[in-house]
Amino acid sequence: MKSRKISGQLLSTALGLTLALGMLSTNTHAAVTDKDILNDQKTTDDVVSYGLGPRGQRYSPLDTLNTDNVKKMHPVWAFSLGGEKQRGQESQPIVKDGVMYVTGSYSRVYAIDVNTGDELWQYEARLPDGIMPCCDVINRGVAIYDDVVIFGTLDAILVALDQKTGKVRWRKKMGDYKAGYSSTAAPMIVKGMVITGVSGGEFGIVGKVEARDAKTGELIWTRPTVEGHMGYLNGKENGITGGEANKTWTGDLWKTGGAATWLGGTYDPDTDLIFMGTGNPSPWNSHLRPGDNLYSSSRLAIDPDTGKIVWHFQTTPHDGWDFDGVNELIAFDYKDGRKTVKAAATADRNGYFYVLNREDGKFIRGFPFVSGITWAEGLDENGRPIYKEGGRPGNPADSESGEKGETIWSVPSFLGGKNWMPMAYSQDTGLFYVPSNEWGMDIWNEPVSYKKGAAYLGSGFTIKPIYDHIGSLKAVDPKTGELVWEFKNTAPLWGGVLATAGNLVFTGTPEGYLYGFNAKTGEIVYKFNTGSGIVGSPVTWEKDGEQYLSVLSGWGGAVPLWGGEVAKTIKDINQGGTVWTFKLPRS
Amino acid sequence: MIRRLFWRYCLAGFLCLLASLPATSIARSFDDIMESGYITVAVYNDFPPYSFKDNKVPRGIDVDVAAQIAKNLNLDVRWMWITADENLEDDMRNAIWKGHIITRKKADLMMRVPYDHKFSYAIDGYGLPKNEMVVMFGPYHRESWAILKDTQKTNNIDTLAIFQYEKIAVEIDSLPSFFLGATIGGRLRDNIVHSESIYKAIDLLKDESVAAVSGMRSQLEWGMPDVGSRYTINATGLAAISIKSWDIGMAVQQDFRQLAYAVEDQITLMVDNGQMQKIFDNYKVTFEPSSLYQESH
The missing domain is CATH 3.40.190.10 (Periplasmic binding protein-like II)
Known part of the structure; x- marks a missing residue:
């Protein structure tokens, strides 16, 4: 059901106020341009991209809020996403010209007056009965461009809405939901194009990256992420991914090879490259597909003009642990002596933190960011994992006796040393703030298993904590691998991080707390209970000389879907769906 | 008993969400x-x-x-x-x-x-x-699991060895896919053709691009109702599959x-x-x- 609402009166009141107060923005509802998006990190009066800038550093130069005054920060309004559909609010707000755009679970979008917290309009996608989204009904946010708001739905439709009214301007199908395609990531704008990935790797689809004209939705290029599939540019063949089929696969499995691009990507204007991560290969049983299985569990650098892969870096060749390689690759520069290194960093599901040369994808260094990794002994000089003997889950087909197979203790668990939740990079401290989880899994072959009326061989697993805590926010030095500070949290961390020039780092916890930390020391300088678990990503912006901070609260996502000992840490957390907005009181 | 189990799970945390489901979904x-x-x-x-x-x-x-x-x-x-x-x-x-x-x-x-x-x-x-x-x-x-074979292509050879030379289609992520991919030391892997559905696999058999299809017997019978003398449907070769029938x-x-x-x-x-x-x-x-x-x- 679509429900749209425009409150003209409220809108005009808001605009009137805005003009009267002489806000920094020169005009109201100015069309969002590529320049606005490229400068997002510098322009503190808006947030027009996922990640506060195309590189996704999640760093704001705002320093009004600092470690001394942040304790006085208090809520100015809270906005309920309403209804019975309160679960898994993983969205990052976008703020432009006095309006905030957020997505809610079940493919909903809201426009909110940032002065009052009033709803301006709401759009609810009509979802077909037959959709089967993996891992909860979440959405991570919108992209804005020109005068539209663009987001992806659980049934894999890319929808552009009029910024003022919430009315549909165009809709494009990214894949057939009946084949398993879905979409939950925030789209990205690069050079007037909207760049998207797809979810659904568990169902044997092939991942792809697509570029569409952001104004019309017309497809410009498509780049499959599995070796052997043809890419297209302006409707014409544009080269086979990886050159030819089956160099690193077995049999015909490349045809259904997974490598879903379900978390979207980042863009580095400096090298003019799109960085996109890919998910695990399909089928999950790695013993059926000997080989590296390119480009699964990889980071791809793609030329935005042609849709061609410029370089790739595979974090987990021949994955057998469900280590998606989708986590964000963040461009940053650092000094090595006098030389500026054009680097990019990522904290992988597999428990290793990688620093790459972002011009050519060459490995600079890597180190574990969680403890007790079992599947690899380390990384070699090219960053390729050195597999540990006995660290790979067994072949299900070996359990012919019908008995439970041998159990393997594997760290990290398949939910990863770090999952989807984006880390932040502070330009002041030079540190990455990584929302990680310390957990492992017992994994075994499950011979008594069924799938759609048929006997099957599944794998059984139980996720277990390693310490008394699971969540661990870590301040990591990318130049040395040094752990500068750590904040331990009982429940798994599942929300994004934000760093500011006020020497602050913010993140939320499933227990419902929005935390502020001293970026240098890790000291807790702010704590506020939002009433439900935080699995969204905070943003900060400025209005009338005051610094605001917003975050969604609403427990959900993949963690509550899995049981066992992890569940003990989250058993008292209630559902929710609220946008919280904070600022310092005027003195 | 269910109440006791329910609360035990609740203590373990996992199913507590059930308690918050709206009344409309009560059985x-x-x-x-x-x-x-x-x-x-x-x-x-x-x-x-x-x-x-x-x-x-x-x-x-x-x-x-x-x-x-x-x-x-x-x-x-x-x-x-x-x-x-x-x-x-x-x-x-x-x-x-x-x-x-x-x-x-x-x-x-x-x-x-x-x-x-x-x-x-x-x-x-x-x-x-x-x-x-x-x-x-x-x-x-x-x-039960079975194999539908085109005997003209398999030359009436009823062991799996023939699939070192001839192609066999299976539904992706099915037990026959796992079994055939692992058996005889993985030697059949290159000749396994994975289809989205068992009926697409049977279509491959009908247009002679594969020699056999392995899947559930009822589906093979439905997809190839008139086997005649050229085609056979049986479980020969699947003796070592972990679950033969259920x-x-x-x-x-x-x-x-x-x-x-x-x-x-x-x-x-x-x-x-x-x-x-x-x-x-x-x-x-x-x-x-x-x-x-x-x-x-």
Whole structure:
């Protein structure tokens, strides 16, 4: 059901106020341009991209809020996403010209007056009965461009809405939901194009990256992420991914090879490259597909003009642990002596933190960011994992006796040393703030298993904590691998991080707390209970000389879907769906 | 007992969310069903010969079995068409105990649920029952793996060795895919063709691009009804597959046992009076009774 609402009166009141107060923005509802998006990190009066800038550093130069005054920060309004559909609010707000755009679970979008917290309009996608989204009904946010708001739905439709009214301007199908395609990531704008990935790797689809004209939705290029599939540019063949089929696969499995691009990507204007991560290969049983299985569990650098892969870096060749390689690759520069290194960093599901040369994808260094990794002994000089003997889950087909197979203790668990939740990079401290989880899994072959009326061989697993805590926010030095500070949290961390020039780092916890930390020391300088678990990503912006901070609260996502000992840490957390907005009181 | 288990899980935290489900998704009791005059039955979407739509008319073995049960109980049937998730546990959660992920709708009864004591009473990694939210009962069919072969291509060679030279198609992520990919030291891997569906695999056999298809016997029989002398359907070569055949029954929510007893009585009746045989005959599929009825008849 679509429900749209425009409150003209409220809108005009808001605009009137805005003009009267002489806000920094020169005009109201100015069309969002590529320049606005490229400068997002510098322009503190808006947030027009996922990640506060195309590189996704999640760093704001705002320093009004600092470690001394942040304790006085208090809520100015809270906005309920309403209804019975309160679960898994993983969205990052976008703020432009006095309006905030957020997505809610079940493919909903809201426009909110940032002065009052009033709803301006709401759009609810009509979802077909037959959709089967993996891992909860979440959405991570919108992209804005020109005068539209663009987001992806659980049934894999890319929808552009009029910024003022919430009315549909165009809709494009990214894949057939009946084949398993879905979409939950925030789209990205690069050079007037909207760049998207797809979810659904568990169902044997092939991942792809697509570029569409952001104004019309017309497809410009498509780049499959599995070796052997043809890419297209302006409707014409544009080269086979990886050159030819089956160099690193077995049999015909490349045809259904997974490598879903379900978390979207980042863009580095400096090298003019799109960085996109890919998910695990399909089928999950790695013993059926000997080989590296390119480009699964990889980071791809793609030329935005042609849709061609410029370089790739595979974090987990021949994955057998469900280590998606989708986590964000963040461009940053650092000094090595006098030389500026054009680097990019990522904290992988597999428990290793990688620093790459972002011009050519060459490995600079890597180190574990969680403890007790079992599947690899380390990384070699090219960053390729050195597999540990006995660290790979067994072949299900070996359990012919019908008995439970041998159990393997594997760290990290398949939910990863770090999952989807984006880390932040502070330009002041030079540190990455990584929302990680310390957990492992017992994994075994499950011979008594069924799938759609048929006997099957599944794998059984139980996720277990390693310490008394699971969540661990870590301040990591990318130049040395040094752990500068750590904040331990009982429940798994599942929300994004934000760093500011006020020497602050913010993140939320499933227990419902929005935390502020001293970026240098890790000291807790702010704590506020939002009433439900935080699995969204905070943003900060400025209005009338005051610094605001917003975050969604609403427990959900993949963690509550899995049981066992992890569940003990989250058993008292209630559902929710609220946008919280904070600022310092005027003195 | 269910209450005790429920709260034990609640202490472990996992299923507490259930407590917060809206009232509309509370299971209907047997009395509610009889009083309302209808029963909602979950069947898989697009899954011939078990359940599918033929010009919008529900058809299939499971559809006919459920319709006959409802008729015997003087009830109308309402269909809940479900899309298969990753495994049976997910399907039972979506169809009968927690409800559909979007609509929260549930069915009273779910068809084509394997009936296997090992599965029903399986425990998880913490020593707790895995499937305590449902009761699986009423086996009405015994399904098995088989290979459909084009004997002109296999040259009447009935061992798997021929697939070192000839192609064999399977449905992706199925047990035959796992088995054939691993057996004989993985030597068949390069000749396994993975299809999205078993019927696409059978189409490959029909256009002679593969020599054989491995899948569920009923589906192979439905997809190739007139085997003639050129084609064979049998389980030769699959002796080492981990589960060769399995019983198929139904499931209801755990606190629904009274409904399960009433439905199970109808199955026994239908097996005894030949209605079950007739339903399978209508689809030209071999009726293999479940092991329960094989023992008692």
